[in-house]
Amino acid sequence: MQRLKAFPKAKLTAVLETMSQKATVWVPSMIAGVSRFAPYRPEIDIQMGTNTAISPKEALFPSTEKIYTFSAYGIDGEFEPVDPSVGLQILFGLRSCDMQGILCLDDVFLTRGYVDDFYGSKREATTLITLGCVTPGADCFCASMGVNPVEHDGSDAQMYDLGDAYGIIARTDKGETLVKDLMATGLLSDTDKSQGPTSDFVLKVDSEGITEKLQQMFDHPLWDELSRKCLNCGTCAYLCPTCHCFDISEKKRNQHCGVKIKCWDTCMFSEYALMAGGHNPRPSKKERVRQRFMHKLRYFPERYGKLQCTGCGRCIAKCPVNLEITDVIKLAGEAKKDG
Amino acid sequence: MKRIGVFVCHCGSNIANTVHCEKVAQVAKDFPGVVLSTDYKYMCSEPGQVMIQEAIREHNLDGYVVAACSPRMHEPTFRKCAARAGMNPYMVEQVNIREQCSWVHADKEKGTEKSIDLLRMGVAKVVKNEPLYSTTIPVTKRSLVIGGGIAGIQAALDIANAGYPVTLLDREHTIGGRMAQVDKTFPTLDCSACILTPKMVEAAQHPNIELMTYAEVEAVDGFVGNFDVTIRKKARYVDFDKCTGCGACTEKCPKKVPSEFEMELGVRKAIYTPFPQAVPNKPIIDANHCRYLLDGKCGICKKVCPTGAVDYEQKDELIMERFGAIVVATGFEQFDISAYEEYGAGKIPDVITGLHLERLMNASGPTAGKIKRPSDGKVPEKIVFVKCVGSRDEAKGRPYCSKACCMYVAKHATLLKEKMPNSKSYIFYMDVRTPGKNYEEFYARTQNEYDAQYIRGRVSKIFQVGDKLIVRGEDSLLGRPVEIEADLVVLAAGMDPRSDAKDLARTLGISYDQHGWFTEAHPKLQPVETHTAGIYLAGACQGPKDIPDSVAQASAAAVKAAGLLSKPELTSEAMTALCDEAICSGCGLCQSICPYKSIEIKSVNERYHGQMRQRRVSNVNQGLCQGCGACTVACPSGAMNLKGFTNDQILAEVDALCQR
């Protein structure tokens, strides 16, 4: 069993400096008043205390991404794909909930016979370093969703918060090379401390059997009551680490040339399910709100075997009308079958 | 993708001198949608147009762009050229590379480059053009004339003589209007009644004219060619079919009322005709003063009426009629002189207005033509006229000149001298305006032959001492104050718009200026039209004017109306606004912005996921819309679009111009 290495928290910038020689390091930081993951640069305002307000999926699945450029001068037109790969990058300070979120994205983009190389190339070039949580945020409930806040085995390296130092232990060979680089700089030293359990959660919910329960609740009146207050905005979807929907659009520079782009989309928007001819299978808020929670708690688990909500609490924190997924789970649990 | 042709014109050397036309045509070959791009010396010439038509047939073109002179010049030409070749005329765009490029940029390289940019803009727009069709609107071959004064009568006669039925409507119970109150007219000194009453009778008897007196316009809906006018026919309490106009009732009626027609210098009965030559010459009962209608007593007129025409039970009647055109000739009101306390107006009985004097001079007036002072009936020796009362006076809110007062004061001075040789008239004036034919000669005669003394200066105060009126003013030519002991003072009151002119304007949907005069479409080029298609103006309602101008405008308005009615149907502007009802949320932001009031909100029923529901949407009246596009910017959701200048066309043009 490898021994846990550690480095004093004061040395954090030094650690990040060494890492950023080889790759761009995404660190949780405060950018223009909003906490999000952003590429490291010396004067960046690092936020290691709580999880970020904006999920790290931006690093692997950016909100706007070019697919191919096209141009047509006269009759002959031509197009060139855009190389989606990015340089080596490190996602530093991921919490377990976001790591679990990335696993969900992996399922969607990498498994079941089609590999989305926009996501795949970035995922391949990324080293994931998770960090254990000491105190959960006001809206966190990852424990209730089967995620261990202290550590996550899916990452390349796991860090622990040891009070005045961070412990780090590699899990995969990507993690191995990283730890070796840090060892070379002499920043690391052995330690036998370990991170205690996370303190108590404010928000708890029993998500046991939620998928089976929802399988008989498609026409339950619960969805009517829940959806009435929803604004159908995209806040929850765009903050969520596991939401992966995107739309294909284009940006035309002029009549001759432009670029095809993929950009975030959400089932909450009315135009999302609008079909040719104007029919919309999800015309009102009820269908859209039901679709969102059914997908997260039933359709995704049925297809990939894991809940698509990792309990990060970001949607709870920013929802304008506090339509909380924990309430949905609680009410669905208590509801009688099909009303 | 549409198949587009590009034709670059040399315009002889006008363009070719400073633009490489071949190069421009060459570059245009690569623009998206262009299947043919050539240039030629004179595109607008016969061979040029034949070349276009052949290209249309040969290359099966959907639309084409001509890079030549200004579209303001030859757009109609190239549209007709397209139509002749079977192409919808609105699939053509013209790009201005002459007035706005070759003529103003000497540098041939830069000129060529700019022409390419402008042509790219033209192609970017034409690619998004859609075939447009002008719609047709039926025309109801009938005209309404509101206001039965000389202007209304003249307009009605002209339209009727053009063969179209006319309804001549007047609020009073007789036509004749303001002119009926006038005694003589300048500059010919014709007796006003003598030239007016024949016209009134002609109008009454004209087969095409339906007189509708003692009636008011309640509401006007619809639009050009199809105005639905709701008219309130006020209760007359006399059945005009039975009444023979014998006058027995008027004679016996005990109730005396100050006569509005006589400017309250004389009296009339409760059942009355305002003046002997009234048309229709049948009395009506004034409900506000008739003892029977007020408190159930009397009823003499019903008893004495030989034909039993009096009917106290009559009620107002609301009728709806459809008209193709409307001529508004509602005239003016005399300025209320009581605003001039410094002249004692309204307090001193012998300080009267021009119209009062007209009634005193009139043979059928209260004093049978003898000039008597309203206070004591004496014949005045010295008469003082004060001009510009209620005109050219910012302080009283009347900055404008009322145009006719100078002439009618000269007329009064002449007539007074004629009637009373030993009387003397003094006229205080700022300027004397004699703009008409023979006006200046008439004014000169007033001074020379009729001994009228014109004093240039303003009057500061008029007050009564004993039975004399002291008029204190100034003679600015001599530079000294003047005081005249007068027996009678006549204030040359100016013209005001009708007190309810603004309400009528709102009912009709036409605009008015800050005083209340109706606003013409263009002061110089469209004086008798309004911005609302199908509604025309005549006479003093559009602004102060004298009788000759009013009659001239009346005939002009008549021709406009007749011209409109002569068309089997109206073809509407093709490039009008159109509302996409699927997007429209019925917020009505567009409605308040439309200068032509051509947008109404209607409700549509639609099936939405199984249920029927009703929704408000905006609807543009294609007949009224002139295609200005203001509504498209007021509409946040982009539901309102302007055919021929749609949002995505203009966006495409902007993109093309910014291409770097």
Added chain:
Amino acid sequence: MNQITKEMRDLARELLASGEVKGLIGWTKGSRWYLTPPVVITQPEEAEQLYFDQFAVNNLTGLLLDYRYGDDKIALFVKGCDSRGIVRLLQDHQIKRDNVLVIGVPCMGMSDKKAVTDPRQPAELPLLDKCLECRYPNPVIADRLISGALVSGEPSEPKGLTASEAAKRGVGSKQADRFAQVKAIEAMSADEKYAFWQAQHEKCFRCYACRNICPACNCRECIFESDKKGWVNKSATPTDNAFFAVTRAMHVAGRCVECGECERVCPMDIPIMALNRKVIQDINELFGESDAGTDLDGKMPLGLFKNDDPEEFM
């Protein structure tokens, strides 16, 4: 349980039981002490869920848009700032006057839940900026009033049951500098202004929460809904976001009722009200003081003109 909540529940029960209204929109206690989100109830017994305190900040008028085509009558509670949203929707003809029953509520000023430090332990929190700068604490329109609320179409002092509490907490104390942020930005140089707005618009990821909560943004189909209309790109780049922000500010120009919800619900804390306030300040300066949504037959500044409007384009 506070007086207002009690009166709310009684009135709601009575209205729903009598069938005068088919639904009622109010607030309910959320999952934590600092959350009082909206709730829509249809049965009299559901009135027990209603609750009102210093966290019932949501402007409920936007939710009326879901009932704009139905015929059943909906009741809703409005604070002073929310009530201007009702006038906005009525003037924009998006709700029928007799399909909505407006119940005015006195407001003690709403607290800023972003200032919560301990999610378990209730604590006194500072007022939201929009409440410190509030000029319309009393409803401008109401069919019913509870706990001493008073209708006032003019800027006024807080009235009703919570008047003293509101005054104590400083509701409307900063009215004077409601344009302070606008003035601060105007004072910057052109490049500083551009950098400031670029940083803000870089954050925006076009979730449209600001648009969906706004009572003035009541189009059936927004031009930002789809990119097929050619107006706008769906990409969330800084310039496209700036296009969205400026276009929305111009679309609600003269119609924004200054309820401040857009800025509150923005997940990225973009100062959206700075843009709206800039427009309001300019409209007041150029065309005369006017508060949108305070007078039912008030005119919209951009829907009319005066001959003597300021002239700068000669």
Added chain:
Amino acid sequence: MSAVDNPKQPAKEWEPNIVGFACNWCTYAGADLAGLSRMQYPPNVKLVRVPCSGRTNPQFVLRAFQKGADAVLVAGCHPGDCHYATGNYFTRRRYLLMQRMLEFMGIDPRRFQARWISGSEAPKFRDVVTQMTEEIKALGPNRKLREEI
């Protein structure tokens, strides 16, 4: 391919590109009159013909800046002369606000101008175009609000 629209060729020395929205009845006619009178002015302003200055949507101005215009001119009839009676009164109100909004966003006020130019004021059209071109030449290309592709 003309040097202008194909990026593969090196761009020439920079020239300001100014998009103008001209109302068909007044400013466009004024521009034509300037042509008839053979006045000379720099070629940098290109006019988009619109039926009325009231048809110019502030979003077109934003679009022009987004697509790389260095300046935008909106020109129409003098208030009172509008062919459609009230079109330019609304233009005036809208663009008094839009002008301040653009400045608030950091755009140099000289890069957006609204002017009243009647059908007979050809010299005024020439002067406005000339003055605007010189000002923008001094200011240099506009990077602000420009779309990144």
